[in-house]
Amino acid sequence: MAGPAPSVAAARNAVRAATADLAPGDLVLVACSGGADSLALAAATAFVTRRSGVRAGAVIVDHGLQPGSGGVAADAARTCRGLGLDPVEVRRVVVGSDGGLEAAARAARYAALEDVARDRGAAGVLLGHTLDDQAETVLLGLARGSGARSLAGMRAVRGLWRRPFLGLRRSDTEAVCTANGLAYWQDPTNGAAGTPLRSQVRARALPALEGVLGPGVAEALARTADQLRDDADLLDGLADDLLERARREVDVAGTGGDQDGRGIVLGVEVLAGAPPALRRRALRSAAAAAGAPAGALGHTHVAALDALVTRWRGQGPLHLPGDLRAWRACGRLFLRPAPVVSGHTHQHHQE
Structure with missing residues (x-):
């Protein structure tokens, strides 16, 4: 019998490694936006935890910043429940303005995730950041002149937060969703003028760099983060x-x-x-x-x-x-x- 697609196997192995220290009965929550990265994470987590005995749920944070955000959150919650995750909770947040919209949305999101994890007694929260996100973080740190800590990027594990997919590309998570028949949400404004800076880096800056320097820019930026950490x-x-x-x-x-x-x-x-x-x-x-x-x-x-x-x-x-x-x-x-x-x-x- 043929095994899972390579992308599916890689995602499952990444989650298995990230949750290896948890005991049967422990609860881990997947932060799910409805995008390809977090839905792939939800699917891999549901598969791995069914076999390990770890309980797995999901949290969907609705920032309310775009028309129809409530529908996107409801669809993500429905998909997570269909994967067998339980509990699945949707949290609507109010985004302030401190530090700019992008930073304020991030702060509101993490606060909501932390609240749910505390209320549910979760041992960890899985985040769907990929190698591409790591590369974007390093590039933004370079642009802002933020110093070596920003260039060191995101940690795979930091306190409550766990990022199993830092070694996977965004194309891998899309392939996981396709293999599992999961329809994922794509931001229609991604990369457009006036959208968050990270979205523009993702849609325009990194592709431009790869166009000039050749393929492998994202991997090189992620290696820089590893070396500086x-x-x-x-x-x-x-x-x-x-x-x-x-x-x-x-x-x-x-x-x-x-x-x-x-x-x-x-x-x-x-x-x-x-x-x-x-x-x-x-x-x-x-x-x-x-x-x-x-x-x-x-x-x-x-x-x-x-x-x-x-x-x-x-x-x-x-x-x-x-x-x-x-x-x-x-x-x-x-x-x-x-x-x-x-x-x-x-x-x-x-x-």
Whole structure:
């Protein structure tokens, strides 16, 4: 008897490896949009978990950003139930504006997935990101000048999130859907002017690069992410140590601290004495921890923060993504959400 198509076998093997540590009875949820990547993931997960004893469900997040999004979500839920996934839950979210529409939609989506996983007691959430998505992430990081962490791309496993398909191409997931008779949704606006930047990179930029440089650009970008990830992990650990020492400087001094518990306060002297590459990485991490969407933090934001530490001329406060403010006072660097004050402007006391 002939075995499954190569693409189907590859998808199943990827899910099998990504869920090998789960025990029978554990619940894993598939994040499903109705597109080829997530439907292929749902089909492979349903097949693998029937044999492993792991329970598998699905979450469909309806962002409400396009006409008919509710119908797309309902169709995806119906397909997931037909595959045997249970529970299957649709969550409608309200997308804000912090960091731009794309970043806000991502934040709303991940928050919804995390809520359902917590409510259901799930051991993990499977995401359908492919090698193509990894390549797009690296290319966007290059374009934004976001540094080595962005170039390191997405991790296969990070906490609750698992990405089994990072070694598969989008053409593989489409082939899986075809082999399983699954009709997948395709965004009719994909790549059009005014659509999210990632969609335009997918539809226009990467094909243009392959047209000039030849095939294999996506694979090369994904390899770049793999090679940089260990380096980025090491530097992140050193940056975390630097931030901890900068926090301790504030604690030991006993002045200028974060009295109301909002935001982050760091000692400037410790930061100023660190190597520039490490200091800037620490500042990016601190801004993200204080509330700035990591995907919206660009080189100019980090450079401006670095200038508060190393080239202080009385500038500030800085306005950062996520409505975050940063300023320097009394040998301290403050990163806090924008103050909500009616009737007058909040003043920062500068050095």
